[in-house]
Amino acid sequence: MALSRRDLLLGTAGVAAGAVGSQLLSASPAFAQAAAPSYKPEQGASLRVLRWTPFVKGDEDSWLANTKKFTEATGVQVRVDKESWEDIRPKAAVAANVGSGPDIMLVWFDDPFQYPDKLLDVTDIANSFASRYGGYYPGLEGYAKKGDNFIALPLAAIGNGILYRESMLQQAGWSKFPEKTDEFLEMCKALKAKSKPAGFALGKAVGDGNNFAHWIVWSHGGKMVDESGKVVINSPETIKALQYARELYQTFIPGTESWLDINNNRVFLSGDISVTANGVSLYYSAKNDPKLAEIAKDIRSTVTPTGPVGQPVELHQTTSAVIFQYTKYPNAARAYLQYMLDKPQMDEWITASSAYCCPPLKGMIDNPVWTADPVNEPYKRASSTLRPNGYAGPLGYASAATMADYVMVDMVAEAATGQRTPEEAAKRAEQRANRYYRV
């Protein structure tokens, strides 16, 4: 195999990250893997944190309260700025590239793999968390660990789940939400017959569209690339998934191919559809609105149905915390994240996020929030069913660009709406993905 310039760059990036890692290890006292490393913030240190705009109010309050406690304990001033979630990616990339900006950022998906050599190694913090709290869920770890080193600290999965109207299901003759994809299709047909159809976003919805498309393909065993990064989307499994999507689409409310992230929320709350997939925030917007009390009482939740692969697999949204190497106060930054992501603070934060955020460590999964409301419960499984977006290949430029170009979403939408046959749609997705995963 001939080495391309890109391979070489990626290679050097890895080497650089490794070098930094070893540097840090030698600079700081040697720790046993299990013991929590302790970092003494630099004299006069102050930090800037840039995070995504919270989706639920409790999240922000709790995050800021924990930050305040950190400041009180260490004297390190921390300024927390926020930015709309879709703007985080370019901002973080520019900060990494330019070498100035916030010291810490909460980023999305495979962002850390876009500039791994610009990030501070946090392996010892991650390893100590992992050994103390039962280890990371593999999906979230995949977004943070490059080789043997952590370039980011997994923070949370923003769970995607099915929300449905119990009364409408009962009218259609279903007392229980189906767990398998084929029964799910039957139920959607029954709901359509009762004029209370299901609806899932097939438009360019960054969150909902990707969640739905990845679930359709993964649940049937299709995947964009194999372990080596070779594009294998044009497979019999994908074709099956697309045939399924075509049948399922015909039970949807009309217009789903134009839906952006917000549309399903509006339609669900207006009572026109019986089933959709969303974060738990949709339930809370009904629950917190006195006018929607009736609907809120009728809302139930569950995980997306399991397909032929036999286990639930989902994309969800994943957020990780990164420290940029350019920070003037690396120890303060490490101490901050170590504090914020430790169990006592995480427990508070997860509780305050009202089931919107699912913790990355198995030892943190037990939280009163999951039983506080029966609708919360399925979202507890987000971290365990989560799969990184570039599955099953390496994360990096190609995985990010493929998702940003909506290759998966377009493929599912083209086949579902009948614009192309499943075979054509899969072939086209293969061509498009190959532009990024250069063959």
Place this chain on the structure above:
Amino acid sequence: MAGAALTRTDASTMPVREPLLQRRGFLGLLFMLPAAAFLLIFLTYPLGLGVWLGFTDTRVGRPGVFIGLENYQLLWEDSLFWLAVFNTILYTVAASILKFALGLWLALLLNEHLLFKALIRAVVLLPWVVPTVLSAIAFWWIYDAQFSVISWSLMKIGLIQSPINFLGDTTNARITVILTNVWRGIPFVAITLLAGLQTISPSLHEAATLDGATSWQRFRFITLPVLSPLIAVVMTFSVLFTFTDFQLIYVLTRGGPLNATHLMATLSFQRAIPGGQLGEGAAIAVAMVPFLLGAILFSYFGLQRRRWQQGGKD
């Protein structure tokens, strides 16, 4: 003046060269410097950088290296790019023709004697004045798949049974975004042409009427020829605005459904910023330049030709 006079006497008495600051050429250059610097920093540099990026594999977060025409080669083989080119041309041509026809018509109407003339003219400008993003969000609701006010009204009247799929069906979506762009662009064309119409001397029309010209003949042989230099300028701008439209599409469809409304500008953004492929995004943006140059050249060498303007042929 005094300075100039002094210089001249100085020059005649002393054969020495003028002081630098008093030489016409140098002063001219000096005075142009701020404007030139402004242009260089805010126009030439970004444009040059954009063109350069198109020849590199720069990504957000990683400086690129020169890769020649590789981006363009990849785009050439990319069916999505060609779909975006097709969409952009369709969007520009259809919207520009409609904007011109309706805008000219509106201008002719506004040029008649109307009650509350000033008020009506101000109201007509509204679509142009409202920020695109705001009006686009209003339209997003108007075209909503479930809550569209248009569908709702038509269903109440009993003309249709189910909501119109404005932005979900590929053909509907194309028509919808074009009409929305036309709605927004008409005022610009209408008000500018109205200004032109008002410069036409009434005596020309009076003379033609006396000669027995019909109103169509007056329009064809007086109004249109006199207006045509202005039409050329207005339509050049209109084509440029339409070709580079981004906000409307981004709010309404983000290029969907099934990429049927993806324009070159939206595709460029999608690839460059969320996708991180700055080089490729820049290449798509640069690929718009030939089309734009073509439009400008057409209007300058075509529409502004004197013979055409005077109703003759080449």
